[in-house]
Amino acid sequence: MVRPAGGIHYDIISLVKRYIISKREILRRKRDFAKMLGCMYVAGCLVLIDLIAANGAVAGIAMLAVALFFAVLIWVTNRVLTGQEWWVYVISGTKLERRSGAASRTIDLKDATSVRVKRTARGYIRTMYFSGSGWRMDVSGLADFDGFRDRVAGLATRARFVDRREAPIDFDSPWWYVFFGALLGAAFGFAIRSVVAADADALRIARYVIAAFVSVVGIFMIIWRPTRYEYGGKSWFDYMLGAVLLAGGIVAFLA
Numbered sequence: 151m152v153r154p155a156g157g158i159h160y161d162i163i164s165l166v167k168r169y170i171i172s173k174r175e176i177l178r179r180k181r182d183f184a185k186m187l188g189c190m191y192v193a194g195c196l197v198l199i200d201l202i203a204a205n206g207a208v209a210g211i212a213m214l215a216v217a218l219f220f221a222v223l224i225w226v227t228n229r230v231l232t233g234q235e236w237w238v239y240v241i242s243g244t245k246l247e248r249r250s251g252a253a254s255r256t257i258d259l260k261d262a263t264s265v266r267v268k269r270t271a272r273g274y275i276r277t278m279y280f281s282g283s284g285w286r287m288d289v290s291g292l293a294d295f296d297g298f299r300d301r302v303a304g305l306a307t308r309a310r311f312v313d314r315r316e317a318p319i320d321f322d323s324p325w326w327y328v329f330f331g332a333l334l335g336a337a338f339g340f341a342i343r344s345v346v347a348a349d350a351d352a353l354r355i356a357r358y359v360i361a362a363f364v365s366v367v368g369i370f371m372i373i374w375r376p377t378r379y380e381y382g383g384k385s386w387f388d389y390m391l392g393a394v395l396l397a398g399g400i401v402a403f404l405a
Contacts, residue, residue: 169239172293182327189331197339259305267313271320365399
């Protein structure tokens, strides 16, 4: 078996094609996520700098708690992405198999009713979505995505094939996550300032609205498990995050 630089493995005996994950893409995702959270933290602190200075130790503890929370998010995300580096997609005949460690999942491309290709603003393939009767699989981060797409197009003959480009925002630009993180941080900072300046009735209404929103998002994560399609069919992350959000919403509502 040989492994060309393009990211495809050719098994000469069975003519099975194996597509590996791009380590460069995984590294980009890790960096961009950490960059976004870092800019979000700094922007929020800058917007609240006078409140932080006025509240001394209490503000310091809150800042440390947020920093630790962001650090845990980055660590968990890096663990998930590192695990994806070893995934392999294998096409044998009309079968597409995703091998992720000891687990695997196989779909038959001839049973696919829809294949959607989502491209970046630069024209690169970001994700491919496969769906059929009662099933769905998402594929992203391949080293040779164009070759994979061309191969699949010739096998999923019954599927409605849609190849489209995203909105004209370059999400792969290193500056996008700096801007987006700073925007989120500033928005949260101004929201906190508004809460501090609000009266008791406004605070109570805001608490109920936030509690309801967080609870609905938690229920959505538990029921629909949106990340399971791309991350190997595992639902533990959806269940965990959904449970935390739902519990947080209930606590906020009853407090």
